[in-house]
Amino acid sequence: MIFSNQTKKLINLLAKLPGIGPRQATRLVFHLVNSEKETLTELIKTLDEVKNINTCPKCFFINEDKDEKFCYICRDESRSPSSIAILEKETDLISLERTNKWRGRYLILGDLKRGGFLNDNQNARLNTLKERIYQEHNGKIDEILVAISPTAFGDLAAQTIMKELYALTNKITRIGRGLPIGGDIEFADEDTLSEALRNRN
């Protein structure tokens, strides 16, 4: 025996978190055992408050305001409800928000599985958007931006999404592909360079 069942359980629980493998989980447990009890108590208390955070039923970002049904973006009247960016992850939303260039709203689908197919939950989220377009926008909105990362599976998912929503929007685009700022033509791969040529402006 090296660990008690209790400790093994904690290692297994931590190893299930995204980006944490069994080895790092073990290291975390040792770190926590060696931490001050107050540090651990504070971490536990703060984690406990996560239970009070809800998911926005409109865009599926987090909604931290217990007194509100929707998140602060979906409540923001200055942002057009007729422009929707469709994203994979909450962290993608944060990156887009940092640009200060998207003044529409969002729909977060959740992590795409390998293969690029949408799962039931993701289809259900797309359906909430479709229904809202029918009910609140007479079946058509101004713009949908499919901001899914340009990977092989992302491309497949983006195609599916665009096919599904094509008829419900005046304009449907994908996030632009090309050379990253600071990138070097010499070292760019062929696919990126092809897209950069196609998107010349």
Add this chain to the structure above:
Amino acid sequence: MIFSNQTKKLINLLAKLPGIGPRQATRLVFHLVNSEKETLTELIKTLDEVKNINTCPKCFFINEDKDEKFCYICRDESRSPSSIAILEKETDLISLERTNKWRGRYLILGDLKRGGFLNDNQNARLNTLKERIYQEHNGKIDEILVAISPTAFGDLAAQTIMKELYALTNKITRIGRGLPIGGDIEFADEDTLSEALRNRN
């Protein structure tokens, strides 16, 4: 605003854990918000039980048995208290235990800082070993194995440790250096190859 102060605090606390940066901490928070409340409750409950795990005052590994002062390795009469392996981390102990080849006991120093100097805490741990050797072994034990990883800083720390303990043991060794099993001479770096030549047997 993207996050409330509460969420920011959780991100900061998680980002302080070893191997977790601010970006992964953010991703973890989103993951936890989207988790089932029961999963979160279970994680918190299990984390809370870490408070009951102590550190063994002899070897500084974890001691999960609340009714015992020392850890199960230090209590194991079949393991020689006169052979001590000095390690940096608990995870190094686990790796050595997996070989089933070390039947002595251990002393864990804690993470070495860049520079290879021992900090106050690490010197204090070495001193507990020295005192034990004086009091329980008449000033000399059979063997000390300095099992510190053979890095630049590890080598420096190992030298310091060996100088400190030289007079208190019949035999003091460092963990063997050479080609890893499955390694290829062609691709081994010069330092490893020099050590492998020196340690030929």
